[in-house]
Amino acid sequence: xxxLEFIVNTLSLGSLYAMLALGLVIVYGILRLVNFAYGExxxxxxxxxxxxxxxxxxxxxxxxILAIVAAMFTSLFTELVAFRPVREKSxxxxxxxxxxxxxxxxxxxxxxxxPRARAxxxxxxxxxxxxxxxTSIPWRNILTILTCILTLTLLxxxxxxTVLGIALRAAADNFTMTRxxxxxxxxxxxxxxxxxxxxxxxxxxxxxxxxxxxxxxxxAPPLLVAFVATVIGGMSSLTGAVVGGFVYAxxxxxxxxxxxxGLLEFRExxxxxxxxxxLLFRPEGLIRSKTTGERVG
Amino acid sequence: MxxxxxxxxxxxxxxxxxxxxxxxxxxxxxGIPLLTRIVTVMFVSLMLVLGLQLYMGNSGILNFxxxxxxxxxxxxxxxxxxxxxxKLLTNSDLYPFLVPLHLPFLPSLLxxxxxxxxLAALISYPLMRLSDAAAVITxxxxxxxxxxxxxxxxxxxxxxxxxxxxxxxxxxxxxVVFAVITxxxxxxxxxxxxxxxxxxxxxxxxxxxxxxxxxxxxxxLAFIASAFIAGVAGGLWAHFITSFTPYSFYLxxxxxxxxMLVIGGPYSVTGAVVGTLVVTxAREILRGIENYVNILxxxxxxxxxxxxxxLAIVLILILVYRxxxxxxxxxxxxxxxxxxxxxxxxxxxxxxA
Numbered sequence: 001x002x003x004l005e006f007i008v009n010t011l012s013l014g015s016l017y018a019m020l021a022l023g024l025v026i027v028y029g030i031l032r033l034v035n036f037a038y039g040e041x042x043x044x045x046x047x048x049x050x051x052x053x054x055x056x057x058x059x060x061x062x063x064x065i066l067a068i069v070a071a072m073f074t075s076l077f078t079e080l081v082a083f084r085p086v087r088e089k090s091x092x093x094x095x096x097x098x099x100x101x102x103x104x105x106x107x108x109x110x111x112x113x114x115p116r117a118r119a120x121x122x123x124x125x126x127x128x129x130x131x132x133x134x135t136s137i138p139w140r141n142i143l144t145i146l147t148c149i150l151t152l153t154l155l156x157x158x159x160x161x162t163v164l165g166i167a168l169r170a171a172a173d174n175f176t177m178t179r180x181x182x183x184x185x186x187x188x189x190x191x192x193x194x195x196x197x198x199x200x201x202x203x204x205x206x207x208x209x210x211x212x213x214x215x216x217x218x219x220a221p222p223l224l225v226a227f228v229a230t231v232i233g234g235m236s237s238l239t240g241a242v243v244g245g246f247v248y249a250x251x252x253x254x255x256x257x258x259x260x261x262g263l264l265e266f267r268e269x270x271x272x273x274x275x276x277x278x279l280l281f282r283p284e285g286l287i288r289s290k291t292t293g294e295r296v297g
Numbered sequence: 298m299x300x301x302x303x304x305x306x307x308x309x310x311x312x313x314x315x316x317x318x319x320x321x322x323x324x325x326x327x328g329i330p331l332l333t334r335i336v337t338v339m340f341v342s343l344m345l346v347l348g349l350q351l352y353m354g355n356s357g358i359l360n361f362x363x364x365x366x367x368x369x370x371x372x373x374x375x376x377x378x379x380x381x382x383x384k385l386l387t388n389s390d391l392y393p394f395l396v397p398l399h400l401p402f403l404p405s406l407l408x409x410x411x412x413x414x415x416l417a418a419l420i421s422y423p424l425m426r427l428s429d430a431a432a433v434i435t436x437x438x439x440x441x442x443x444x445x446x447x448x449x450x451x452x453x454x455x456x457x458x459x460x461x462x463x464x465x466x467x468x469x470x471x472x473v474v475f476a477v478i479t480x481x482x483x484x485x486x487x488x489x490x491x492x493x494x495x496x497x498x499x500x501x502x503x504x505x506x507x508x509x510x511x512x513x514x515x516x517x518l519a520f521i522a523s524a525f526i527a528g529v530a531g532g533l534w535a536h537f538i539t540s541f542t543p544y545s546f547y548l549x550x551x552x553x554x555x556x557m558l559v560i561g562g563p564y565s566v567t568g569a570v571v572g573t574l575v576v577t578x579a580r581e582i583l584r585g586i587e588n589y590v591n592i593l594x595x596x597x598x599x600x601x602x603x604x605x606x607x608l609a610i611v612l613i614l615i616l617v618y619r620x621x622x623x624x625x626x627x628x629x630x631x632x633x634x635x636x637x638x639x640x641x642x643x644x645x646x647x648x649x650a
Contacts, residue, residue, distance in 0.1 A: 090620065111603055266445060276439070
């Protein structure tokens with residue numbers, strides 16, 4: 001069962017989840033905000049692709065870029081309108097705000113577009129496979145892995161080589177201190193939300209290609225995955241998020257192979273039980289970094 | 298606080314109960330079936346929101362799993378009130394030992410609440426150590442787990458299919474009685490020693506710990522009480538709606554009761570009551586508009602989601618401009634009783650001594 005196909009599938013799933021978790025963690029690291037509206041950014045990317053592919057003659061590559069841009073701007077917009085005003089108030093207020101933003105975007109799509117699923121036309125490449133060493137591997141999976149490598153490289157360069165990136169990492173480490181040293185809070189937070197949106201946009205391309213359709217509630221499953229991957233990786237570490245994404249993919253693939261069929265449908269429940277256990281016994285995640293939250297007792 | 302002062306502070310629940318009774322009487326006198334339905338559901342929601350307030354308001358920690366316990370209570374109560382024949386009719390795969398169970402309405406409701414409370418007690422003790430984001434993710438995870446289990450336990454809940462054939466028991470006055478009891482319970486809890494300790498730990502966890510408050514146990518007790526109330530409310534709701542699926546106990550409902558509590562003001566019992574009234578009224582008006590537009594048939598795919606969009610915007614605006622909700626941490630009290638006279642007396646008496 002553990003053959004080349006399994007390995008490539010798991011790697012591609014891991015790449016997808018790693019990017020997904022990164023987008024969530026980059027905001028969490030700075031604001032301590034678990035962004036419930038993150039899944040809806042993926043939905044925004046999906047609807048952008050649906051609208052552009054269905055009603056404009058643009059080439060597919062341009063459409064994909066525009067989907068990422070749309071997700072990024074939605075992310076920036078939610079930060080500006082909803083999160084910035086409640087940022088100083090309390091963490092609980094911010095969390096409820098993100099839950100409200102998520103509901104708002106979801107029902108906005110329901111209201112403006114349709115409750116029904118919309119088919120997204122994808123290029124031929126996403127449906128074809130290539131033969132490697134006697135097994136057929138879908139191009140989509142290879143593309144996911146390549147995109148992940150490219151994205152992670154670019155992000156690492158941004159975070160390590162640019163002033164903005166260094167400010168971002170400093171803010172994730174100690175936001176108050178960073179602000180005292182003259183780094184404007186709004187710039188850092190906006191950048192984090194922009195990167196989060198870009199990640200969601202990239203993920204939306206590959207996530208939506210799996211079902212080739214988009215619905216208003218499509219953001220929920222990837223959000224749950226991102227939660228789990230983030231917790232496994234330790235909430236505030238970017239490396240941890242990538243590791244968490246891959247660990248999630250490996251666990252879920254192995255559960256798929258080894259769990260008896262009767263229990264297979266409870267797979268999600270198992271994953272979330274793992275989350276609770278990790279948060280209880282290793283709240284700093286599998287990759288040790290700064291602590292997640294205060295724990296009593 | 299001495300005893301007379303405690304009794305005086307009782308005017309908050311009395312005012313709230315009076316409000317509930319006035320609404321119930323008006324509804325009864327008007328006798329419009331639609332209004333009666335709305336008000337009955339509102340009182341069940343009120344119970345849920347009060348239960349949520351009991352934990353969230355006193356401990357200051359968000360709880361996403363509340364609706365999950367409502368679901369557990371609903372399914373448990375229904376298993377006891379339905380006749381064996383009706384049960385097999387809706388779900389022929391039911392585990393054989395569940396088929397002969399049959400009890401009257403009230404004991405079934407209590408069992409529903411107790412099962413929810415028992416599960417909460419078993420699961421939640423370790424979770425009570427977590428605060429902030431970790432607490433939010435774990436309760437969210439708990440909601441997902443409960444949902445997945447309800448959804449796939451075909452032989453108990455009928456799986457994702459609708460469970461139908463539940464008898465109608467919850468009338469307007471049943472829901473009123475339960476809402477009134479819950480107002481007193483939640484208010485008494487807030488003023489009790491446990492409630493006081495919990496609120497102390499909410500305001501300053503280090504100071505509270507330093508005077509010997511066991512925060513984890515206090516949170517745990519509140520969480521169990523809150524789950525019990527949610528479980529009973531679930532049973533009431535189930536015997537009003539009479540057919541439902543596990544999707545009735547998931548994110549949409551969670552959003553609604555959170556909105557009710559946050560808009561009203563999570564830190565006071567009055568806030569929970571006011572929030573439930575305001576949000577129910579707003580929802581029904583918006584829903585009316587939504588239905589009207591749908592009848593007009595302007596949009597090819599229908600006009601859905603309008604209610605939730607407006608509600609979400611209002612929620613965000615409240616959080617921006619009044620983050621502690623309409624009531625803040627104030628409770629409604631009778632305005633005329635001011636302790637000025639008494640203060641003079643105490644001054645005099647202390648002067649004599």
